[in-house]
Structure formats: structure tokens, C-alpha cells
Amino acid sequence: MNSISVKNKLIPLLILIGLLTLxxxxxxxxxxxxIQRIVLPNHLVLLVCExxxxxxxxxxxxxxxxxxxDPLGQEGxxxxxxxxxxxxxxxxxxxxxxxxxxFMGASLNASVSKDVAILSLRILRKDLEKGFDLxxxxxxxxxxxxxxIRREIEKTVAAIQSEEDEPGExxxxxxxKVLFVKSPYGHPVEGTKxxxxxxxxxxxxxxxxxxxxxxxxxxxxxxDITVEEVREKIFPHLIQWPMAEIPxxxxxxxxxxxxxxxxxxxxxxxxxxxxxHGGISRDNPDFYxxxxxxxxxxxxxxxxxxxxxIRIKRGLAYSVTSYFDAGKYPGSFQIILQTKNSSxxxxxxxxxxxxERIRKDSVSEKELEGAKKYxxxxxxxxLDTQGKLTSFITAVEYHxxxxxxxxxxxxxxxxxxxxxVLRVAQKYLFPEKTILVVVANLKEAGMD
Numbered sequence: 001m002n003s004i005s006v007k008n009k010l011i012p013l014l015i016l017i018g019l020l021t022l023x024x025x026x027x028x029x030x031x032x033x034x035i036q037r038i039v040l041p042n043h044l045v046l047l048v049c050e051x052x053x054x055x056x057x058x059x060x061x062x063x064x065x066x067x068x069x070d071p072l073g074q075e076g077x078x079x080x081x082x083x084x085x086x087x088x089x090x091x092x093x094x095x096x097x098x099x100x101x102x103f104m105g106a107s108l109n110a111s112v113s114k115d116v117a118i119l120s121l122r123i124l125r126k127d128l129e130k131g132f133d134l135x136x137x138x139x140x141x142x143x144x145x146x147x148x149i150r151r152e153i154e155k156t157v158a159a160i161q162s163e164e165d166e167p168g169e170x171x172x173x174x175x176x177k178v179l180f181v182k183s184p185y186g187h188p189v190e191g192t193k194x195x196x197x198x199x200x201x202x203x204x205x206x207x208x209x210x211x212x213x214x215x216x217x218x219x220x221x222x223x224d225i226t227v228e229e230v231r232e233k234i235f236p237h238l239i240q241w242p243m244a245e246i247p248x249x250x251x252x253x254x255x256x257x258x259x260x261x262x263x264x265x266x267x268x269x270x271x272x273x274x275x276x277h278g279g280i281s282r283d284n285p286d287f288y289x290x291x292x293x294x295x296x297x298x299x300x301x302x303x304x305x306x307x308x309x310i311r312i313k314r315g316l317a318y319s320v321t322s323y324f325d326a327g328k329y330p331g332s333f334q335i336i337l338q339t340k341n342s343s344x345x346x347x348x349x350x351x352x353x354x355x356e357r358i359r360k361d362s363v364s365e366k367e368l369e370g371a372k373k374y375x376x377x378x379x380x381x382x383l384d385t386q387g388k389l390t391s392f393i394t395a396v397e398y399h400x401x402x403x404x405x406x407x408x409x410x411x412x413x414x415x416x417x418x419x420x421v422l423r424v425a426q427k428y429l430f431p432e433k434t435i436l437v438v439v440a441n442l443k444e445a446g447m448d
């Protein structure tokens with residue numbers, strides 16, 4: 001994905017929370033289908049989940065090759081490599097691939113996050129073998145044709161330049177650039193307008209040859225297919241994929257540790273504000289208390305304190321939320337809001353006050369129970385497609401949560417106490433060390 005707005009960036013977080021709350025309400029009996037986990041001789045982790053409600057099969061390959069593996073000066077390489085898989089193979093041109101995918105009514109996609117690359121295919125059961133052959137061809141025999149790579153680079157640069165006209169994107173990118181000091185998380189997934197034009201086919205091929213191996217991947221098969229059919233039709237292709245030594249690249253980097261304010265002047269009527277600091281990783285044992293705390297502070301919509309104080313009581317902002325990005329390594333914590341230029345200072349002050357408040361005083365029993373009820377019970381129906389189910393089981397495997405995670409999640413949330421919420425707020429929120437990025441008409445905001 002080359003372009004993503006701040007608003008849209010919040011959607012994956014909400015979906016992830018939804019995915020990880022499957023089967024938690026007895027009255028919403030969306031039973032988790034059994035999952036077969038098989039490790040092939042080439043060390044590929046294969047997950048098979050039979051789901052026969054519709055005549056479709058979804059494949060999803062997760063490769064541990066996100067943008068954090070981009071070499072210095074080649075930011076955007078992971079993204080371009082993944083997208084390059086769909087630009088033509090040694091047997092078919094990009095146009096032929098697209099025509100065949102369209103003819104089958106299938107969906108073949110590639111995307112990249114900071115941590116991983118994803119190659120996915122959704123296909124009708126009747127086209128299973130033909131579709132899977134095409135999937136493996138894209139994975140195993142990409143041509144990375146020069147002309148198509150050049151076009152993709154041009155499209156990516158155009159998208160990056162277009163984002164410069166989106167104040168929310170400008171604020172978000174500047175925030176992450178300042179927060180992640182010399183960190184692999186510090187640059188945009190798609191790269192920059194300076195780095196992307198420097199990328200060459202040789203670098204793409206080398207990145208592909210370095211990371212795209214079975215012992216660096218998780219492969220999920222979900223849908224109208226049996227385990228026996230997977231063994232018969234899928235195994236022979238997968239076991240021929242040769243493993244290789246994957247370089248161990250240490251994750252080095254630190255958060256900015258001082259209060260910083262970045263002001264960017266734009267002739268706009270709404271100030272776009274990002275306020276925050278470093279966050280936590282997904283494997284942090286405080287993930288669940290932090291989730292509850294964050295819901296009460298700002299991610300709980302009209303139930304949250306930020307919305308209550310900034311929007312409902314004072315009418316200062318239509319959009320305000322808090323968000324934390326818990327990746328393989330510690331990500332960010334952010335408060336994101338848009339308000340009139342003239343009310344930017346007041347809204348920022350209130351956001352700081354609410355961070356201080358949740359660190360000093362225990363939340364109410366009503367707030368705590370409301371957060372738990374929502375987190376446990378409101379998202380099961382988000383897992384109502386094969387694609388969502390596939391993403392869920394892949395994420396569970398990647399983060400090593402265990403396939404009993406669905407059954408454990410309610411107790412993990414329900415066990416959070418008011419004392420836990422206060423503790424994690426005091427441990428992980430630092431209002432005195434926030435990075436503040438304001439994109440606004442600075443004169444109208446009184447910040448010039």
C-alpha cells in the first residue's frame with residue numbers, strides 16, 4: 001500500500017482488535033474452526049483451516065521482510081520488492097497475469113507493513129489448482145521487468161508527492177521521523193521521494209533473494225478445502241521451495257526522549273495534530289492493560305475521555321482519538337486530532353491534561369467495565385470473511401500467541417483492574433516528553 005491516510009491508518013488497528021476478539025461472547029457463537037499447523041521440511045510453517053460456508057479458498061503468505069529491513073538509503077525497497085511480484089513472471093507479463101486473475105474472478109494482492117510483507121490470493125474452489133499455480137509463479141519466478149519497475153517507481157513517487165498535500169499524512173510522517181531516532185521504523189513503508197528513485201532492479205532482486213524463503217515465512221490456507229486436499233495439491237509445490245540462510249539484522253534504534261514541537265505552516269482551515277511518544281511491542285505483557293487504558297483515554301469513541309472533553313463538552317474537534325501501534329518491536333503511542341486553527345492550542349492543552357489525569361487518578365468502575373465489555377464483545381462479527389480469518393490465524397502465528405488465544409482473550413481483558421490501568425498509564429504515558437506535530441495555518445493558530 002503506497003498511500004494511507006491517518007484516518008485509514010486507524011482502521012487496521014480496529015480490525016486487529018476485532019480479529020483478536022473472536023468467539024468471546026457466548027451469545028455470538030462464531031466458533032473458531034480447527035487449525036492444522038504443519039512445519040514442512042523446508043521449515044515453512046503451514047496453517048490449514050477448513051471453512052466450507054462458501055466455495056472460496058484464500059491463501060496468505062507472510063514473509064518476515066517488512067520495511068524495517070530496508071537498507072539505509074534504500075527506503076521503500078521492501079515495498080517495491082513485494083509489489084514487484086505482481087509485475088510479471090518469467091512465464092507471463094503483468095497484463096497476462098491481470099487478465100487471468102480477472103477471468104477467474106480472483107484477487108491477487110501484495111502489501112507491506114513495517115514488519116512483514118503479505119502475498120495473498122482469493123480464488124474460487126473450482127479454479128484452485130490454476131490459481132495456486134499462478135500464486136506460486138508470482139512468488140517463485142518473478143521477473144522484476146525493468147520497464148514495469150520503472151513505472152512502479154514513478155507511481156510510488158507520485159503517490160508520495162500527493163501525500164504532501166494531505167496535512168494528516170504530513171503530520172504523521174513528521175511525527176514518526178522525529179520519534180524513531182535512527183530506527184528501522186522511522187521511515188515510511190513506501191520510502192521517500194528521495195530514496196525511491198534511487199532503487200534499482202538489482203537491489204530488488206537481491207532483497208528478494210535474501211528474504212523470500214520458506215524458513216522466513218508463514219503460509220495460511222483457509223476455505224473450502226480439506227487438509228487432505230492441501231497435502232495432495234499444495235504440499236508438492238511448497239516443499240520444492242528451497243530454504244536459505246536468513247541474515248540476522250538486529251533491530252537498533254531509540255525513541256526521542258525529549259519534548260519536541262514541530263510546526264508546519266499550511267494555508268488550511270483545520271489544524272492537524274499528532275501528539276505522542278514511544279509505545280510498546282505486541283509481546284509486552286502489559287499489552288492488555290494498555291489496551292483497556294487506551295480505550296478509556298481515547299480509542300473508545302464517544303465513551304472515551306478525549307472525545308468527551310474535546311468534542312462533546314467543548315465542540316473543539318470532530319475527530320479525536322488515541323492510537324498505539326504495537327509491532328514486533330515497540331511502536332508509537334499517539335493522540336490524533338483535527339480542530340480549527342484558532343482552537344489548536346486549547347485542544348492540545350486538554351489532550352495533555354487527559355494524559356496527566358489518567359496517570360494520577362484511578363478510572364471509574366463504570367469506565368473500566370464499559371471498556372472490558374466493548375473489547376471482549378463488540379468485534380466478533382468483524383471476523384466474518386475468509387480474508388479476515390486468514391489474517392487472524394497468520395497474526396496469531398507470527399506473534400506466537402498460540403491457537404488457544406481466542407479462548408484466553410476474555411480472561412486476559414477481564415482480569416485487568418483499575419490498579420493495572422493506573423500502573424500502565426504511569427509506566428507508559430509521558431506527557432512531559434511528548435512529540436507534538438502541528439500542521440496548520442500557524443498565524444491563525446497563534447503559533448507562528
